[in-house]
Amino acid sequence: MAQAVPVLDFHQLNVIYNEGEPNQVHALNNVSAKVYPGEFISIIGPSGCGKSTLLHTLDGLNRPSAGKIYIDGVEVNGPGGDRAMVFQDFALMPWHTVFDNIAFGLRLERKSKSEIQEKVMHYIRMVGLDGFESKYPHQLSGGMKQRVGIARAFAVEPKILLMDEPFSAIDEQTREIMQEEVLKLMLHEKKTVIFITHSIDEAVFLSNRIFLMSVRPGRIVEELTIDIPYPRTLETKLLPEYQDYKSQVWNHLKGEVKRQYQRGEA
Known part of the structure; x- marks a missing residue:
């Protein structure tokens, strides 16, 4: 994709677990790449x-352990x-409804109730969970749980x-x-x-x-x-x-x- 400026740019990343210990593990070695919008x-x-x-x-x-990460030219520390993460094990809070799981990050950002309502319902519709907003994770299939995780990540509008x-x-x-x-x-x-x-x-x-x-x-x-x-x-x-x-x-x-x-x- 021919874009001039990368949204994500990482240089010579090294990750060493337990560095200096007998059980040291060198996980990543000089990993570099550019990713465009x-x-x-x-x-x-x-x-x-x-x-x-x-x-x-x-x-x-x-x-x-070494290396730099930049998002839009600003170093990440x-x-x-x-950024938002979607995990393989769904990572939903079982005591929260579908709506509240998706709203979680927005509430942490102290968004208004009206904005939370609008964004959460937008992404519920986008992932095809209309009518399930009051359900709890144990009432959902695996695919539906993952839709909730994806909607939650999209809702905070990460780059x-x-x-x-x-x-x-x-x-x-x-x-x-x-x-x-x-x-x-x-x-x-x-x-x-x-x-x-x-x-x-x-x-x-x-x-x-x-x-x-x-x-x-x-x-x-x-x-x-x-x-x-x-x-x-x-x-x-x-x-x-x-x-x-x-x-x-x-x-x-x-x-x-x-x-x-x-x-x-x-």
């Missing part, structure tokens, strides 16, 4: 390569309202949406429906998305670009541009070029997993 970036790599560590570092939950394997806990049929719905939301709301997944199919279907990571310590070793126009539907997956992109990602992963086996880490 409105892009959908998927990050994919072998298990344990540091995908979630990278996402949590970008969110400000982890402090890098911790969590902020310009960057960070998604950590958000569909891994739902069934395959619901997962495919959610992929289409997230794309519609992303395009409608013009959001920049960083998305972690283990699924090659999911990465190719959703992304403008895919960042391919190495075995630990994780590095971005290749960036693959998915040159298939939006909007995409499930029929997109039948295109020959779609299958070609899947093969490219699989060949990368296969090579990295072999390296893991050779090192005795898989």
Whole structure:
């Protein structure tokens, strides 16, 4: 995507857990990339390569051992309202209704009651949960719970949406429906998305670009541009070029997993 100014720019990020201790783990090694407004970036790599560590570092939950993160040219030194996270385990508050879960971040920001009402109901409609605003998480299916998590993240209107394997806990049929719905939301709301997944199919279907990571310590070793126009539907997956992109990602992963086996880490 030919944009002049990146919304997210990170340079030579290193993350070392328990640094200086016998059980030290070098999770990320000199990770750098630029992400432009409105892009959908998927990050994919072998298990344990540091995908979630990278996402949590970008969110400000982890402090890098070295390196810098900039959003719109301003250095990031911790969590902020310009980013929102969607977790794989839904992370809903069971004592709150759908409405109150989505409103949570807006109340922390001390938005007015009228603004909260307007925004929450807007995103409830956007994710197809009309009529469920008074329900509690235990009354919802897995797919519906994840819709609440997505609506909650969109409601605070972040510049960057960070998604950590958000569909891994739902069934395959619901997962495919959610992929289409997230794309519609992303395009409608013009959001920049960083998305972690283990699924090659999911990465190719959703992304403008895919960042391919190495075995630990994780590095971005290749960036693959998915040159298939939006909007995409499930029929997109039948295109020959779609299958070609899947093969490219699989060949990368296969090579990295072999390296893991050779090192005795898989």
